[in-house]
Amino acid sequence: MALKSGLQMDESALIRAAQDGDHAAFEQLVRAYDQSVLRLAMNLLRSPEDANDVYQEAFLRVYRNLHSFRFDCSFHTWLYRIVTNLCLDQMRKRKVRKEEPTVLATAEGPLDRMDAVPEERVDGDPQRHLFSGQVRRRIREVLGELTPRERMVFELRHYQGLRLRRIGEVLGTTEEAAKNCLFRATQKMRAALGDFI
């Protein structure tokens, strides 16, 4: 995401200013990216608390290590490496614990915390009403069955709109490996949901 306002410094200048201790520049960098970072964490982890934890840790790491950023890659790629690593760690921990973090056991039966998460479309969108809770639950189950890497590649491609080449850079792998990962993810999802949709 590039900074759009002509009044603002371009990104390289912002980064250099932040490296020189200009906290207003650092703040502008945070503001340029923090919404997409939070959206990524929230979509992957499906927990506001965990998403906030990732947000804090990611930008603190940026703050602590910005002086070592050498423009070998774009700032976006560097930041997303940090964020995706944090999210992958969290997802792997969950896999080990075999937790389903969004579903809570309550006296009234299972409660999906994500039902309380605001959705993107505005109220009154007729498409929204057609989208049943049953389909949402099935999608959640299928996404939960993907490996953390498959889930990550799918997230970055489908929701974040990153090209596979960039996804490879972010995840420290090749474009081809990212493509294979996305292929496997979509195959699994089609198999599980193809007849459902």
Next chain:
Amino acid sequence: MKDCKAVREQLALLLYGELSFDEEERIESHLDACVDCRAALKREKELHAAFDQYEATPSPSLLRDCREDLAIRLMEEAAVPRPAHDGWWDRLIDALTWRPTGALMRPVGALTLMAIGFGAARMLPASLSANAQFAGLVPGAARVRYVEPASDGKIQIVLDETRQRIVSGRLDDQQIKTLLLTAAKDPSDPGLRAETVDILNTRAQSADVRDALIYSVQRDQNAGVRMKALDGLKPYAQEPEVRAALTQVLLKDSNPGLRTQAIDLLTKGSSVDRQVIGTLQELMLRGEQQGYVRERCRRVLEAMNASLETY
């Protein structure tokens, strides 16, 4: 049929635009001729649309909370002295210059204060109001203080209840100011203190506010809060009570950033009083441990042609 299988496996990548030109051409030609695969493509698009609907968008309040939490953590981070191998010079300068600005450090606590008081809460769900004595009982907001069996077989329970209340007003409203002066000393919440001091800084011309800032700069446990209080006191650095506080910061504070700022403020202007020179000499004499502070003392004393270690 073999082609159909291969084509359908590639449909997702086709929709994502991640196929090569040749692959895309091959699939498009097949789709032109194959009704079943066109139907499969339609289903694939519906699947993609379904995923779009599943996207979780963080609420504005979550984003706001994240930004506020980050502002506080950055402020605390900036206040922590860094080890020498981690670019200590830059970090030290950071600590000296770090001023979380209003945009990140949004003073949510500003004039919307959560005044917490004891008493019966009036915000009650209708379902709980059937029995008057339970009116206002908000589960989780009440703490059982005592329980005692009564002679009639009932149980008496003494509850401490708290409720949140929102009050708002301008900073020149004495009651608002009093609440802020109290919040500035709230030991439990450094974030609240930081936001409050930020607001009080805009009224440092008032003696009671200045007293609160002097208290904070000398006694607050959090270096970030102390630094903010120091900011508010800067315009009054020539006032005797502020100079006394700055001297205490210089002598006793553990944060080199704060101490260096205190030196700068105490030595600002063409003439520096002898007491300040004496304080700097005393620091040199007792072997000041913080290198940047020692260096700053030395430079100031040399600029004044004062001896480095003799009072």
